[in-house]
Amino acid sequence: MHDIKAIRDNPTAFDAGLKRRGLEALSPSLLAIDEKRRAAILASEQAQARRNAASKEIGEAKKAKDEARAATLMAEVAELKTTMPELELAAKTADEQLIKELSSIPNLPLDEVPDGTDEHGNVQHHVYGKKRDYGFAPKLHDDLGTALGDMDFEAAAKLSGARFVVLKKGLARLERAIGQFMLDLHTGEHGYTEINPPLLVRDAVMFGTGQLPKFEDDQFWAIKGELLSAPNADLRGERLGLIPTAEVSLTNLARESILDEKELPMRLTALTPCFRAEAGAAGRDTRGMIRQHQFTKVELVSITTPEASKDELERMLSCAEQVLQKLDLHYRVMTLCAGDMGFSAQKTYDIEVWMPGQGDGGAYREISSCSVCGDFQARRMDARYRGPDGKPRFVHTLNGSGTAVGRALIAVMETYQQKDGSIAVPDVLQPYMGGLKVIEHGM
Known part of the structure; x- marks a missing residue:
């Protein structure tokens, strides 16, 4: 299976190899899926990080007897608990889609392999x-x-x-x-x-x-x-x-x-x-x-x-x-x-x-x-x-x-x-x- 990072770094070479295999360019669609996947992963990670930070801040607010701030933070954590599964599912779905696409693409020929269709x-x-x-x-x-x-x-x-x-x-x-x-x-x-x-x-x-x-x-x-x-x-x-x-x-x-x-x-x-x-x-x-x-x-x-x-x-x-x-x-x-x-x-x-x-x-x-x-x-x-x-x-x-x-x-x-x-x-x-x-x- 292909390394998406290598495709991201040099999409032109990847598409040129596919062309020698008789296939159309696939880097644009793969990179679009990858961008969606990375954005979903980032959103999920940021939500998790914010939940951890907010939980810590709740303790600090209660220690300072700032009940209003503690209540606001608890409401934020509750909302994150609701949205995080959706974000994690979006990240998992995008990752599975990328793997599915990559797994159906053949290996690329070495430079010394002769050109030809059959x-x-x-x-x-x-x-x-x-x-x-x-x-x-x-x-x-x-x-x-x-x-x-x-x-x-x-x-x-x-x-x-x-x-x-x-x-x-x-x-x-x-x-x-x-x-x-x-x-x-x-x-x-x-x-x-x-x-x-x-x-x-x-x-x-x-x-x-x-x-x-x-x-x-x-x-x-x-x-x-x-x-x-x-x-x-x-x-x-x-x-x-x-x-x-x-x-x-x-x-x-x-x-x-x-x-x-x-x-x-x-x-x-x-x-x-x-x-x-x-x-x-x-x-x-x-x-x-x-x-x-x-x-x-x-x-x-x-x-x-x-x-x-x-x-x-x-x-x-x-x-x-x-x-x-x-x-x-x-x-x-x-x-x-x-x-x-x-x-x-x-x-x-x-x-x-x-x-x-x-x-x-x-x-x-x-x-x-x-x-x-x-x-x-x-x-x-x-x-x-x-x-x-x-x-x-x-x-x-x-x-x-x-x-x-x-x-x-x-x-x-x-x-x-x-x-x-x-x-x-x-x-x-x-x-x-x-x-x-x-x-x-x-x-």
Whole structure:
């Protein structure tokens, strides 16, 4: 969330950042609300101060046996007691209005982020590897998986509806292997601490990372029932959100805290199911596993100081890239333009893996997104650290996919497919597959 003081100090820069995001100037309306809020707070504080002073003066008047003045002052205090709740309510209402407006405004792009309104404005940063020559027409992952008998969309539809899948046998094991490989890499070589976080979180936690209030309809929600909440009557009927990414749980571990600078950077990782009610534009990527309501992902989160956050973004990108490099997958890294970044991001790199079976001649598909958010999420969570001077400062937060397990699975399937429809298992995954080198029908 944005600092209203910073907007007040430099409204022109704030509006310029919004313009790069494709939004109109908002500083005039925000500052008008802020002025109303500050006036209401001042009026409330002045009334409280006058009440305290008048109460003291009553005692002095009585001591001086000035009953007329004491009566006048008591009448004034009585009137203040009547008007003060109204003044306090006005101040609270204005404050809530300002928070509501600020909480729906996205983060501003860093200066080095390229301009652009959508994905067409993204800029290629670098490329790793090259496209493979198969000598046959590569197939889509869902065609491969269905032929193997290991990928069943019809069974999933009977259970849950569209955009779900049932994986079986070799492909189920391969997906598990990919996730375990990623966790071992990030914890063993990259210094991340593994976390097993809750999958259901409170509204305040969703607010902290920016899912609420703007993206409420994109989430799945669970409501506690009477029987489930019977031992905890105060929680009866409470709404909890299914996490769309482990970023939500991991980042909020720092909420309402003041960390010691020696604890930073805090690097966390988790392998979790993720749930998204909004799975992309209507009619887009409806085939296969590209866009699912439920998917598995290894998430990377860093909590660091403002001075280190830009370097931490480059480090996080490198950690995510190493997953694909060890799998020997061809990919490119894109710097997202200002108009294509996520709500909480200041700068974002997307890693797009090459999937040879996608369309005519293959296509690049996003498999990881690494973002630095500055203090945007920290302000929403009240996450701070105490530096050498002893003063609390807001931390900077970063998040990235390290990587999306489902998309890594289909990238491996399409990249390592063989002419007979079998899937060769990448060398780095074979130890996680009991030494299995090829996934074939019926295995």
